[in-house]
Amino acid sequence: MDNTTFIIIAAIAGILIGFVIAKVLEKGKAGKTISSAKREASSILKEAQKEGENIKKDKIFQAKEKFLELKAEHEKVIINKDKKIAEAEKRTRDKESQISSELAKGKRLNEQLEGQIKETDYKREILEKKQAEVDKLHKSQVQQLEVISGLSAEEAKSQLLESLKETAKTDAMAYLQTTLEEAKLTAQQEARKIVINTIQRIGTEEAVENCVSVFNLESDDVKGRIIGREGRNIRAIEAATGVEIIVDDTPEAIILSCFDSVRREIARLSLHRLVTDGRIHPARIEEIVKKTEKQINEEIVEIGKRTVIDLGIHGLHPELIKAVGRMKYRSSYGQNLLQHSREVAKLCGVMAAELGLNPKIAKRAGLLHDIGKVPNTEVEVETPHAILGMQWAEKFGEKKEVCNAIGAHHDEIEMTTLISPIVQVCDAISGARPGARRQVLDSYIQRLKDLEDVAFGFQGVQKAYAIQAGRELRVIVESEKVNDDKAAELSFEISQKIQTDMTYPGQVKVTVIRETRSVNVAK
Template sequence: MDATIVIVLAVGLVGGAAAGYVLHRIIEAKRLAEAKDLAQRILEEARKEAQVTKEDVLVQGQKELLQEKKEQEREIKERENALKAKEQKLMAKEERLEAKLETATQKEASVIELEKRLARQERELDDREVTLARREEEHEHRLEEVAGLTAEEARQRLMQEIESRTRHEAAKMIRAIEMEAKEVGDKKAKEVIALAINRYAGDFVAEQTVTAVTLPSEEMKGRIIGREGRNIRALEAATGVDLIIDDTPETVILSAYSPLRREIAKQSLERLITDGRIHPARIEDIVAKVEKEMEVKLRQIGEQATFDVGVHGIHPDLVRLLGQLQYRTSYSQNVLQHSIEVAFLCGVMAAELGLDEKRAKRAGLLHDIGKAVDHEIEGPHAVIGADLAKKYSEHRDIVNAIAAHHEDQAPETIMAILVQAADALSGARPGARKELLQNYVKRLEDLENIAKDFEGVSKAYAIQAGREIRVMVEPDRVSDDRTYMLCKDIAKQIEDNLTYPGQIKVTVIREKRASEYAK
């Protein structure tokens, strides 16, 4: 019974499994058919969409091709128009060239004809020249027979007479021209210079050639010298200045070529005296510190000078060199004060003449910049200063004005002439410069001797502190016209042989006196 039940149950299970398997295959077959239908529909829809997209792409492509075709046609048309314009220009140019060629051909024919005519005239002139030479020889022989002189002797006499007459006429002409020019030029120049001097009033302080340092006591001299002279040697080595310690009470003299070094040495020595600690190491420290402070001070002095003059934009290195001019003198005249004075004078004169006032001031301020380094570089200070100005990109007119203010180069602009005039005014005004008595007397003697060496001069007197020389001539030996030429010759001789500030006026006086007594 139990086995039967088991068998029945087994058969039932097998049948259920088979039925389930069949049912599962039927369901799968149905799903597969539905999936195929769905895939077929999707494929059909995709084909339809692809067909639509293809048509759209074709339409868009056709539109783009049409647009590109239009653009190409427009570009081709523009190129054709440009080519037509160029062709027209070339045709016009060709026509002009043909016209010029025709004109040149005509001119060439005219030139050929002219050359032929000139050749004929040249042959005729050669024939005439031969004839004239032959006649001239005949005339020379006749003149030699009549005058009893050879042709060379007659030529020399004729040349002497012509030279004498020419000199006489030239002297008259020069005198007339210069008198006429002076009537106008002197008046205008005096007005401009007088106005410039009146509008500028500069202070001047004379600098000494050596510097004296006052000591608190005589005992300080020994401390400055140091053991076996080590302190004084250290100070001289650090500053480049000679210390002169003599019997002068409570005073030490500093001597050096450079005023700037003397100033550094003076400040260093004064600080050492105040500090009281004087030994080589301390000396080097103090000198180094003073030198740094002096660099700052030099720039401040240069900047103040540019501010006072009203000139801006100068290179910092040139500003420092301007400050260094504060410690440089020329004929006892402070070079920085002289430069500022020249700048103001240039500015005033430039304003009166309608020139660039600022540029004139700039040229005047920088005209002696070479003196700041002329003890370090070989050459005239004007040329050195021009090189410095050119190095630091100053205008070429300013470079020329600096180089030409002592005639080391030819002046190229009116500004260069203004700088020369202002420099002479600043150096020649009363009290600007000092001169040793021996040199002053020697210069006056040389001035008078130069004038006395000329033929026909009877007396010569230097007056106005050497600013003018008056020359008396013998009226029987020197004519009026010769007096004028003699004045120019003396001035030229003075320029070539003497060194002097400013200018010297030469006056030649010819006087004829007649005396008689009534009895």
Template structure:
């Protein structure tokens, strides 16, 4: 039965796509005729692939198809395509000059501290924050808002506001994880909620990973309930299936997620379902197979994902990873859609003479690893600071 449902789930994805694309693909065929035609194909494939002794016979209405489509229709989340820019409206045009600062000092300090490019153009009463990393961009936005509210925009204040914004975002991630669990009527440990909330700032093929996880859980619960399975466990496993993407560990995210959840005392059924959702291990229960199906349904729903956007993010992340791996580099930021790489050098580990060699080595590694043509401007920054409190 489960194999049949998996097969029908894939067919339903194609069916939904055809109906959505009707003006382009099915211009001369009525929807009911399309449904019947695909239904007949399903029945033929079932007769060909499923052994007779375990075959579930279906009429042309295909009850399973209807149930899956009902689950998709009732549970579909808003499709949010993540942009790489955020705009902030300003109350007064005079704020632009204060944000830039004398000789651009404030602007340089802001971009260096946050790793986000601040675009200040001729657009009236508006600035744009640009970064491929939504987490980094959110912190920069809160930093800028705090500076404007405080009225004192200067390098020392920028660093203070940035640290405060980081704490705010950490709190918002916990609230996001808590909200997702509450929506699904699930109880999760605090470490799991915090890690789950990090998915709010992760995307996969432009699909928000936390939204995808909640949608997958809704699909899994509905399908498991229709099949008479443990829908609570299926829902729990589906919500947590991508949590490994927020765990700081190497390896396949399904397995790192499974290991993280094992430390938090999750049940064997949930652990197996999480680890098996990309077939890194074999699914050991019907609920695990339901999670696989629900994950496919959410990911393949028309408009849910955009591969080009994800490839773009991966390319920028790869550029930063190459720079960060170089000895003497504190951190790096890829900006201008990957056309510029800004590197912060550890002042206590590298001299000014070393900076040129570091840039040359990083440039050579980028040339060897990149499949893209064009050029990248690499800027290295080495800064020494000394502060002392004087008692008067």
């Protein structure tokens, strides 16, 4: 064996010896560690047992304290319940005693009620007996009165009712008259104030137009030129204008006759141009008449525009503006229609402002109220001008208030707005001005006669006179047939009859005169 091998074996042996020695030393140290760990574990167990005993004792003590607290609370609850039960028993005893007293009281009241019922029955029996006796006595007295008066009960009752009716009627008429007079003291004063203030603010000149116009000439020589050879010129003028031309002995003048003011004005202007120009023949006449018609139509539109601007009316349909312009060449009872409509519009505006209404709508209705009198065509229509004007206003988009005022200003339809009576009143005011209108004599006389005939339709009327142009009716009654109360009643009934049956401007005052005369002759 060489040295190297010996050395390796020696090294291995040394390693083994060292390993054995290390294991022996490690085992001795582990034994010591285990013994010390056992000692520590036994000490920890002892301490844990001590702490467990202490905790057990504390828990037992806490449980005993909690039990005592719960026991005390339970005792308190039981005491409170016992107290409440005692109070409830006391209330029950009190209610029982109260109910007992109420029952006793009710029993006493029942006994009193039974006694009162018995007493009432007894009194009723006595009353029935007395009533029977009274009826018997009343019947015997009625029989005795019938024998004494010679009238039956029904006849006496009817006479009494008739006398009561007359008395009640007289009293009612007196009361009605008194009430009307009291109302007039307040209402009439305010109404007069408004109407007078309205009239005072409006002042217009009245002009009366006829159906003829006079065309003045420089000399009578012009008449022959107007007539023309064999009258051809004058026939051409009449055919073109629809106006009758009267050439008579009136010096330096000829007369144009036509009910249509527009056609009459066209003829007048055409004649003026022809005479000024000097060329008068049928062809020239037709040319001039056409130019004049165009000029008049333009003038009508201009007049309508100027009128609505002067009155402050806006948004009027062009056709209605033309109708307003045509009013200048129309007249009603001799009163120029445009002047009348302007006046009514101003009156309506002032009166509406006084009454707190819309003055613009009132002016509009006042201006248009008579547009039905200026038709667009020459065809005569039977529709009243108020209804026709209302239809035109509706057709051209006017408001309902304006249309109703136009249609109702002669009571053709029912009034639905406050503007309608204002237009009616202002129309009457404008037409009732002295000299504003002419009235045909026959119709005027007939109206006065009808007024007197109304009075003669009542019993007791002796005479009746219509005076002051039909604005007052004086009635003379027979004093033997009509007493003072009946005279007042008769005045009221006549006024109501006139108001119901007649149509008249303004108001009619009815005066009933009753007088007694005693006449003797000294000889």
